[in-house]
Amino acid sequence: MTASERPERLDPSTYEAKWRERWERDELYRAHDDASGPFYLLTMFPYTSGDVHIGHWYASTGPDVLARMHRMRGEQVMLPMGFDSFGLPAENAAIDRGIHPADWTYPNIERMRTQFRSMGASWDWSREVVTSDPEYYRWTQWLFLQFYKAGLAYKAMAPVDWCPKDQVVLAREQVLGADRRCWRCDTPVIKRDLEQWFFRITKYADELLDFSGMDWPEPILLMQRNWIGRSEGAEIDFPVAPLGSASGTDPDGLEPIRVFTTRPDTIFGATFMVLAPEHALVPRLTTDDRRAEVEAYVAAARRETEIDRLAAERERTGMFTGAYAVNPLTDEPVPIWIADYVLPGYGTGAIMGVPAHDERDYDFARRYDLPIEVVVAPRGEEPPTDAAFTAHTDDEVLVNSGEFTGMSAAEGIAAITAHLAERGLGGPAVTYKIRDWLVSRQRYWGAPIPIVYCEVHGAQPVPESELPVLLPRDVDFASTGVSPLQSHEGFLAATCPVGGEPARRETDTMDTFVDSSWYYLRYTSPRNADAAWDREAMRHWLPVNLYTGGAEHAVLHLLYSRFFVKALRDMGHVAFNEPFVALRNQGQILGADHQRMSKSRGNVVNPDDLVARYGADTIRLFLLFIGPWDQGGPWSPTGIEGVSRFLARVWNLAQPSAPNATGATPTLSVPGMPPRSIAGEIPGSGGTSADELLAAIEGGDRALRRATHQTIAAVTEDYGELHFNTAISKLMELSNAIADALTRGASRAAVEEAVDTLLLLLAPAAPHIAEELWERRGKPYSVHQQAWPVADRALAAADLIELPVQVDGKLRDRLQVAPETSAEEIERLALASERVQAYLDGRPPARVVQIPGRLVNIVTKGS
């Protein structure tokens, strides 16, 4: 063979860029607002951190495969892309390098756009949004005003978590772990009191717990449920007792102390009360003889929450205030303590201490020698006395509980709550762990909060016509702890929208999670200058059909976005209840050493280098093949070689000039028959008769067409379920089957069908090579606009099925039978098998279990 006849080697660099340019020029992936069959596929937009890394490739490739398949099935797919570009990293990077955050962010975006484009993903770039663009944050500000007008944005003095390193206020969700560290830099967080803007997410706490109709991963739902933390119980008022009060306190002037409990049934066992050290009543309750110690304890508790609570086995400490309250059902006086295990922000910041039935109260009572009264016991038994007994089902009954004695604990909860309500001492109550969302940041690189402060009219919203409130460029953003906007006179100066008086502009900017809570709405009409989104487009596209991204956003971004949609729905701005119908999380790509990729470990793979070496298709395919998409997996330098070889085999198989791998001429005429082309030759066919040859070809055809149609069905299903790794393995099997058919014999038509199908099925995963080969085979442009193949069930069905035959559950033989063979016949054949007979060894079968089409099990043991 001469060099010119040798198949051209696969070289992606000769065609990948060409096709990407062509697709973009032809707007192949443009999503049109008026088309039927809308399918909105969204991937979490990237932060503009610098470079596109392999994790971005991984997160993007899966959804792209799905988008491409849906398009080929005739749906109108929107797969948008944008950048989350406000936020702390930009500001910190800017401080480090002494450049402006915008001069760090925008070149990053420029570079990332180029890098993202090298993936060949089918994004509709015409819809790109950048959250730090005034055209975008203008509408973020507009949304703030809508929330403000609806009473969902408010300002309040609050102790806030403050990261001393980043010099920034953190949202509650951004403080991690028992030792309360900054989510970004891991520095222990401290507390500060500041006026802060909040969004009233707690108003929607109950509705946010309703996940009906949402196809989300169960662990994410669980995390949101836990985060919202709804508890049902009762609030109960404990009057402050006159006795024990020393001079300086005036119990008659004190309102009752309200507690929250999930166990009102245990109230007869409440032998003390505990208030959070920060509780407002503490200074007034404390008796003079206890004041010095109490104040010292309060100060220590404040310091403790400020610094760290590292000790996992913290001692449960407290301090007696000197005051007493009255248990409203026993009328017994109970001492009032303060302790730092009672949290100021949860429930009412006060509890009734029931040591017999709460582990924390038990520890506390033991430490301070407080009485322990058992009021719940297992039916007919004594409860354990060396620990708190916390069970409260229908199997436990109330004891020592006055008129409620004998009720089950579950009944007691209802009865005692009702009794308290009748007497005006409290009643049923629900409390939540979730707090309102702190959205203000004393930072520069974010959307300014559109509020001005007038000396006459107070806080006033900036009129919508004056939006955006532009972020000034010329600021000094040294890390001082106060917003750099506070020293910018030009920015600060404003006029009151009510009376025109001089006013001072709000200098806080918004949490970047505000920006990302609505970007999926902006994608529907990103250039609209008159509204945040076009109502028609919103109705057409939303809610998002499938949202993909990392599981790390389980409670931050995903909860905020749900809150936004519910609030906007109530204001009449959107027409749906939930932003994301279905959610899927991809896993993480690890280094080849199974560790997280990091520069310090030296296990980072650079996508740009890989593109240069293997081309985009090979990287895409390897990432899909590496393992289940929702689990991620380790990078493998040799694994990518395997995928690269697969594409090279496809390349050779699909070349119109090189229909088989060895380069043999693919035609053969059979004497006495009309001339007929086959691909490949029958091994040792020198003496083969024409009839045998034809029979071999027909058999090969059936096998190949079966493989082709089985692959269509399997790959379609796997792609749809995001099981990309098994889909790719089935494409490899089809390519192996084609190579097999070429050596064993099959008709040209069957081979053509198989190769064309392979290219169509491969197109979503490896779009460039599929397009290139499609063109080389003389097919019409573009492979990505072809109809998705449909499996022919009859062709996919097997002529013969293999049935495993077990004896007592162990595999002993296999039967080859036609699919329609009767059960009786199968049983006869199975029992007739020599190997089965050998294992039966004369024992009679007790019974024969047959699973049609699956197996035969001959059971000998009696049972």
Place this chain on the structure above:
RNA sequence: GGGCGAGUGGCGGAACGGCAGACGCGCCAGCUUUAGGAGCUGGUGUCGCAAGACGUGCGAGUUCGAAUCUCGCCUCGCCCACCA
């Protein structure tokens, strides 16, 4: 401490309660090549010459049949962590 998830060849991983290990990597042998590499063909769970036996973290259980379901334990990962 609590919750959730996962443990399958040398490696990544397949397997509606029904043939464990698809597909790929790696490895072995052969063909090809001046050589290297690439490519092609075959083999490759463990033990055993073989027949065969044993095999999905460990131990029980349910079932004709368990990687898969149940219970207990071990290990790893993630999330939450005084929420009354």
